[in-house]
Amino acid sequence: MTERMRHGASIGQPLTRRDGPAKVTGAARYSADFHPGGMLHAVMAVSAIARGRVTHLDVAAAKAHPGVVDVMSPENAPALAKSPDEKDNPFAFRLDLLQNGNVRYANQPIAVVIAETLEAATEGAALLNPRYEAETPSVELGGETIFTPDSVGAGSPTQEGSGDIEAGFASAGTRMEATYETAAQYHNALEPHTSVAQWDGDRLTLHTPTQALWIAKGRLAGLFGIPQENIHIVSHYLGGGFGSKGFISSPQILGIMAAKLVGRPVKLVTRREQMFGSVGHRAATRQTLKLGAKADGTLTALDHHTLTLTSRHDDFVEACGLIARHLYASEAIATTHAVSRADIGTPIFMRAPGEASGSVAVESALDELALQLDMDPLELRLKNYAEVEPITHRPFSSKALRECYAQGAERFGWSKRPRQPRQMRDENGLRVGWGMGTATYPAGMMQGEARATIRADGTALVETAAQDMGQGAWTVLAQIAADGIGLDGDRVELRIGDSDLPNGGLAGGSTGTATSGSAVHAATQGALAALEDLAVNDRASPLYGAGNAGTVAEGGRLARRDDPTRSESFSDILARAGKDSVEAKGTGAGDPASRKTYAMHAHGAVYAEVKVDPDLGQIRVTRLVGAFAAGRIVNPRLVRSQYYGGMIWGVSLALHEHAVLDTRSGRVMNPNLAEYHVPVNADVPSLEAILVEEHDPHVNPLGIKGVGEIGITGTAGAIANAVWHATGTRVRDFPITLDKLLG
Amino acid sequence: MSFPETGFPITLTVNGVSRSLVLEDARVTLLDALRERLDLTGSKKGCDRGQCGACTVLLDGVRINACLALAVSHDGASITTIEGLADGDVLHPVQAAFVDHDGYQCGFCTPGQIMSAVGLIREGQAGDDPERVREGMSGNLCRCGAYAGITEAVLAAHAAMNAPDVLPGGNLSEDAA
Ligand code: FES
Ligand code: FES
Numbered sequence: 001m002t003e004r005m006r007h008g009a010s011i012g013q014p015l016t017r018r019d020g021p022a023k024v025t026g027a028a029r030y031s032a033d034f035h036p037g038g039m040l041h042a043v044m045a046v047s048a049i050a051r052g053r054v055t056h057l058d059v060a061a062a063k064a065h066p067g068v069v070d071v072m073s074p075e076n077a078p079a080l081a082k083s084p085d086e087k088d089n090p091f092a093f094r095l096d097l098l099q100n101g102n103v104r105y106a107n108q109p110i111a112v113v114i115a116e117t118l119e120a121a122t123e124g125a126a127l128l129n130p131r132y133e134a135e136t137p138s139v140e141l142g143g144e145t146i147f148t149p150d151s152v153g154a155g156s157p158t159q160e161g162s163g164d165i166e167a168g169f170a171s172a173g174t175r176m177e178a179t180y181e182t183a184a185q186y187h188n189a190l191e192p193h194t195s196v197a198q199w200d201g202d203r204l205t206l207h208t209p210t211q212a213l214w215i216a217k218g219r220l221a222g223l224f225g226i227p228q229e230n231i232h233i234v235s236h237y238l239g240g241g242f243g244s245k246g247f248i249s250s251p252q253i254l255g256i257m258a259a260k261l262v263g264r265p266v267k268l269v270t271r272r273e274q275m276f277g278s279v280g281h282r283a284a285t286r287q288t289l290k291l292g293a294k295a296d297g298t299l300t301a302l303d304h305h306t307l308t309l310t311s312r313h314d315d316f317v318e319a320c321g322l323i324a325r326h327l328y329a330s331e332a333i334a335t336t337h338a339v340s341r342a343d344i345g346t347p348i349f350m351r352a353p354g355e356a357s358g359s360v361a362v363e364s365a366l367d368e369l370a371l372q373l374d375m376d377p378l379e380l381r382l383k384n385y386a387e388v389e390p391i392t393h394r395p396f397s398s399k400a401l402r403e404c405y406a407q408g409a410e411r412f413g414w415s416k417r418p419r420q421p422r423q424m425r426d427e428n429g430l431r432v433g434w435g436m437g438t439a440t441y442p443a444g445m446m447q448g449e450a451r452a453t454i455r456a457d458g459t460a461l462v463e464t465a466a467q468d469m470g471q472g473a474w475t476v477l478a479q480i481a482a483d484g485i486g487l488d489g490d491r492v493e494l495r496i497g498d499s500d501l502p503n504g505g506l507a508g509g510s511t512g513t514a515t516s517g518s519a520v521h522a523a524t525q526g527a528l529a530a531l532e533d534l535a536v537n538d539r540a541s542p543l544y545g546a547g548n549a550g551t552v553a554e555g556g557r558l559a560r561r562d563d564p565t566r567s568e569s570f571s572d573i574l575a576r577a578g579k580d581s582v583e584a585k586g587t588g589a590g591d592p593a594s595r596k597t598y599a600m601h602a603h604g605a606v607y608a609e610v611k612v613d614p615d616l617g618q619i620r621v622t623r624l625v626g627a628f629a630a631g632r633i634v635n636p637r638l639v640r641s642q643y644y645g646g647m648i649w650g651v652s653l654a655l656h657e658h659a660v661l662d663t664r665s666g667r668v669m670n671p672n673l674a675e676y677h678v679p680v681n682a683d684v685p686s687l688e689a690i691l692v693e694e695h696d697p698h699v700n701p702l703g704i705k706g707v708g709e710i711g712i713t714g715t716a717g718a719i720a721n722a723v724w725h726a727t728g729t730r731v732r733d734f735p736i737t738l739d740k741l742l743g
Numbered sequence: 744m745s746f747p748e749t750g751f752p753i754t755l756t757v758n759g760v761s762r763s764l765v766l767e768d769a770r771v772t773l774l775d776a777l778r779e780r781l782d783l784t785g786s787k788k789g790c791d792r793g794q795c796g797a798c799t800v801l802l803d804g805v806r807i808n809a810c811l812a813l814a815v816s817h818d819g820a821s822i823t824t825i826e827g828l829a830d831g832d833v834l835h836p837v838q839a840a841f842v843d844h845d846g847y848q849c850g851f852c853t854p855g856q857i858m859s860a861v862g863l864i865r866e867g868q869a870g871d872d873p874e875r876v877r878e879g880m881s882g883n884l885c886r887c888g889a890y891a892g893i894t895e896a897v898l899a900a901h902a903a904m905n906a907p908d909v910l911p912g913g914n915l916s917e918d919a920a
Contacts, residue, residue: 016842023850024838024857026785026825033784041779066746067767116746118775119768190789190797190851190886239787239851240886272790470849470887641845641889648888673794673884680881682874684890 010479010489011702014637018494019237019474030237031194031207032269039196040069042114042258042268043121044251045128046277050106050137050666051312051343054130061127062113067120070262071128072112074098078260081225084250085313090155092219093346094314096250096278097257103132104313105345106667107277109250112258114266137343137666141181141284141309144340149310152337153319153354154509160325162391163332168301171331172292176369180289180361180732183658185282186668187350188678189469191239192272193279195255198265203230208252209238209245212506213465213499216248223253224260233499238469238507243280243349245469246508250278276659276671280348283308283318285357289365297375297383299330304362306337311346318347319354323362323713326601327440329386343666349508351649352709355441356716360653360734363437363717368730376419377436377721378409389599397598398696400629401438404605407690408627409436412607421728430611432622433726439604439628439714441510443696443705445590448505448515452485452523453583454531456574458556460485462523463495466504466516470645471708472638473512479634480517480702484524486553502585510602510706513634515588518700522586528553530582535573542566543573594698602705604628604692606647606714609685610722617738621651621719622685628710629694632703636691639707643689646711652679653712654719655735677735753818757781758827766814773817774798774809777824785825785854789884796883799855799862800824806862808882825854828861837861837900846896848887856883860897864904871901 022028047054059071070076077098084095096108103110113124138144152158169175189209196207204224210216213233221228238245255268270279285308292301306320321335350356370377382405388395409415417434418424424432450464462481468474473496482489495501496516505515532551535543535558542560543551549562559567574581609623624647633639656677660669670676689711696703716734723741724730731740750765757777764780774791777783777800789797791810798809801823828835837860840846847853859880869875876897877890885893 016845017847019850020842020847021834023847023853024825024834024841025829026783026854028850029784030787030851032788033778035779035782117768117771118779119770120746123770188886189849190795190884191787191849192789237851238849239789240849242886269788272792272794470847472848637845641848641887641892644891645848645888648890672792673790674792678884678886679888679890680884681877681890681893682881684877684888687891 010482011634013479013635015475015479015635016637017472017475018478028237030191030239031196031209032267034196034207036196036198036265039265039267040114040116040262041118041121042112042255042266043125044109044254044274045111045113045125045130046274047103047106047108047110049103049132049134050139052103052132052134054101054103054110055133056131057111057128061129062124065120065124065127067116068113068124069116070114072098072114072258072261074101076261078257080223082222084223091247093247093348095253097253105277105311105343107274109254109278112254112268114258114262139342139344139661139666140663141286142307142340143342146307146338146340149315149317149337149339152317153322156319156322159336160391161334165301165303165332165334168332169292172300173295174293174372176291176365176372178289178365178368178732180287180364182285182357182360182734184284184661185350185657186276186659186676187242187244187280188275188673188676189240189242189244192270192275193245193249193251194269195252196265196267197256197259199259202226204256206233206256208233208235209241210235210248211241211246211467211469211508213467214503215506217499219248231499234497235467236497238467241469241507242351243353243508246349246506272673273671276668277345281345281659282350282353283310283347285318285320287320287361289361291365291369293369293373297373297380299328299384301332302328302330303334309340309342311344312341314346316347318357320358320361322354323358323440325391326389326599327386327438328384329390330384333390352441352712355709356653356712359437359713360716360720363714364720364732367435367721367724378405378414381438392599394597394599397600397698398631398694399603400692400694401603403692404603404627404629407692408605408607408625411688411690412625414607421725426611429614431614431726433610433722433724435718435721435725436605436607437714437717437721439606439626439710441602441706441710441713443600443602443699444509444511445700446505446511446515447587447589448519449502449585449587450504450516450519450523451502451583451585452527453581454485454527454570455581456571456579458569458571459491459493460487461493462520463501464504464516464519465499465501466496466512467507468496469507471507471512471642472635473516475638476513476634477516477520480520481524484521485528487556491556510708514700514704514706517702517704518588519586521702522588523584526584526586527582530584531570531573532558534577535568538576540576541573542568598698600699602628602630602707602710604710604714606718608718608722610719610726612723612726612741617741619655619723619736619738624685624715625688626711626715627690627692629692630707630710631694631696631699631705633691634704639691640689642707643711644687646709647687647715648679648684649712650715651683651719653734654716658735751815753815755817756821757783758823769815771814772810773812773814776814777809783824783826787851787854796859797852797855799858799883801858801862804865806859825858836903840896840900844892844896844899846892847889852883852885856885856893859883860900863897864901871898873898
């Protein structure tokens with residue numbers, strides 16, 4: 001903690017987190033840590049069937065339990081101004097808010113018990129003893145009519161390609177076809193979805209974790225029929241989100257409705273097992289990859305077809321095919337998606353949506369092709385290096401992937417890899433395998449705003465409704481603000497995580513820092529311009545008449561650009577003008593012209609070592625080296641943590657996560673953190689992330705690309721390829737577990 | 744319906760302070776007693792069934808999952824929570840190491856990780872062996888994947904606390920009794 005946030009030199013410094021002391025002392029208050037006076041506890045009851053309707057709830061039994069205040073069910077749930085099934089836009093996902101007794105998936109909320117204590121509410125929910133009229137559910141991938149969706153992911157085309165795919169295969173000397181499956185996965189942020197809601201007439205105060213304060217505010221305003229200004233959402237800290245808190249979910253809204261019903265503040269915390277239903281997941285996929293190549297490895301055809309599933313009542317389609325549109329050059333490319341419906345909760349964006357599942361299939365397929373061609377897998381990727389974006393032929397705004405490949409390979413020792421599998425053992429007789437994969441994720445931007453105020457006491461206030469779910473917004477936005485305004489970090493007050501502040505965009509899609517950071521930067525420049533305006537027009541200022549030359553801000557002073565000895569402090573400028581402060585708003589958004597001209601993506605290369613027990617099939621990842629290029633790095637310490645986190649999610653996708661659905665009942669059979677496996681500390685090997693330099697003049701004024709999701713891509717495939725290299729067994733059904741190696 | 748008149752009186756020494764309360768329900772877990780009745784919300788609830796470690800506290804110096812402990816069965820016990828670790832503004836060496844090594848992201852698992860690390864170091868089980876630290880910390884899930892920083896932090900704190908000329912900070916030495 002020796003570094004200081006120095007003006008003009010904050011960006012790029014590996015500062016420790018500003019919110020660190022609060023987080024390590026327990027002082028950081030997450031949503032469930034708020035207890036307004038008179039607060040009651042609410043507990044949901046959820047459906048044990050996946051399709052049908054609730055015919056009876058024993059409300060009397062629940063109400064008879066000491067401490068129970070009320071039971072909210074379709075009988076008495078507050079009426080809403082708008083149907084929760086109404087879709088104003090494709091991302092207004094349908095909600096289950098007790099407006100009727102229908103059941104559309106297992107673990108759907110069917111009632112809420114409100115009580116003086118958590119224990120009473122929990123017992124009350126158990127006493128409801130629901131009876132159902134059940135219909136036979138269907139939850140299997142491809143179990144019902146398969147159709148082509150209108151769009152995939154966040155509105156991308158279902159099909160996209162270039163060249164003549166048949167001709168590509170016809171001219172190929174070598175062809176490879178394989179089908180890969182990925183399992184349904186649940187975000188399982190460690191913090192459950194929570195609401196602490198308090199109504200005052202038609203004004204709502206809500207503590208809830210959300211990755212998008214303003215989107216949540218808009219949705220709630222519509223549902224409750226009140227102006228957005230009446231809604232105040234506080235979300236200072238999120239205990240993880242990973243996409244599951246991008247859009248406010250049914251349980252969060254039920255907490256608000258419960259507070260309305262009883263006229264007292266209410267806290268509703270989703271129970272862990274209830275998070276396997278109404279708060280989104282990553283749908284299972286079955287992906288078929290067909291590759292054609294010449295003898296030298298040049299791809300002539302790349303055909304990526306995805307089959308996935310969505311809910312019966314809404315549309316979200318995992319966009320696995322996107323990655324093949326951006327990553328490798330091929331004479332012809334075809335990417336298509338198909339989907340079938342099922343009686344499941346609607347899938348949703350989950351860390352690297354589309355790319356994560358797509359990447360593991362594409363990287364596995366390339367590895368299989370490399371074997372057929374007897375080529376080194378890295379060489380094959382370099383052979384098909386995309387100099388321009390494959391389908392659009394747009395140049396990349398920046399792309400240091402070659403450097404990522406080289407630096408990662410060097411660090412890992414890739415050149416010593418034997419080409420054939422089953423060649424290496426360690427001193428204990430475990431089989432050792434090495435694999436690699438390419439990482440990529442789009443460098444998108446949303447739109448966001450920020451406000452910067454320079455105050456007469458020589459401090460600044462920067463405000464934006466951005467949200468920190470662990471990526472480090474509290475720290476990096478302060479770094480950007482400090483540099484922008486020419487003040488040391490300790491003179492900059494940052495306010496985020498509050499819906500009353502200017503719309504800070506979404507902490508998602510790896511767009512958060514790029515968007516809110518750009519907004520913060522723009523706001524600081526606006527505030528400085530206002531300050532400059534005062535000074536250069538004031539005869540008493542040493543900056544008088546400097547308008548043409550312009551000024552620079554440094555150390556709390558404005559100085560003439562052409563003569564830094566002529567300067568004046570922010571405080572003096574404001575004092576003489578008789579003002580307490582100057583303020584300005586700034587916007588962060590992608591520049592449409594450059595986004596049309598250039599393809600914008602972050603890239604990386606991941607190298608993995610695994611060890612496999614030859615008798616037991618037990619797999620351990622022992623080494624992971626990732627090299628990533630993502631434009632300008634605001635804080636290397638925090639960025640490294642983001643890469644590590646992503647890489648661990650890659651380990652998880654490859655080897656651990658699997659929500660097991662019972663096809664008869666439609667229920668998730670392992671809805672808890674003991675049986676739904678996520679990596680623990682002992683599953684995670686020595687990790688290395690190399691931050692490869694990359695300068696991007698087009699992506700945004702600060703040159704920032706997102707880093708939150710790219711780590712998963714590349715990693716899962718690298719591990720799968722390493723498992724093959726260790727064992728000679730190619731598992732195409734993820735996660736790779738020991739039974740599949742022994743079987 | 745309202746609660747019966749009688750309840751379950753208990754006294755806990757929490758972070759060195761004696762706290763008495765009457766529980767209206769015997770089912771109150773130690774975690775909910777701390778979080779909902781004593782306003783000590785630093786300990787977190789990630790699963791409520793002993794599977795994530797977010798609720799880890801020290802009970803008479805030993806790390807436990809507070810969500811699996813019934814408050815009434817620990818009448819008279821001494822509890823250390825994340826709130827009781829620092830000495831005023833001076834962070835406990837484990838807390839300081841988590842900040843220095845970025846042993847967190849969202850921070851939700853962090854109180855549990857830190858209490859678990861304090862317990863692990865005190866148990867003397869893992870020493871300076873990274874593999875054994877990883878094993879010993881594996882009851883604490885971190886969905887953000889901050890494991891690399893957590894392991895580094897525990898090793899660094901272990902080294903700092905075992906350096907010959909450095910005494911353990913915070914309240915650690917008090918509850919060791
Ligand atoms: S909340 Fe106690 S172990 Fe998860
Ligand atoms: S820091 Fe988020 S769960 Fe560990």
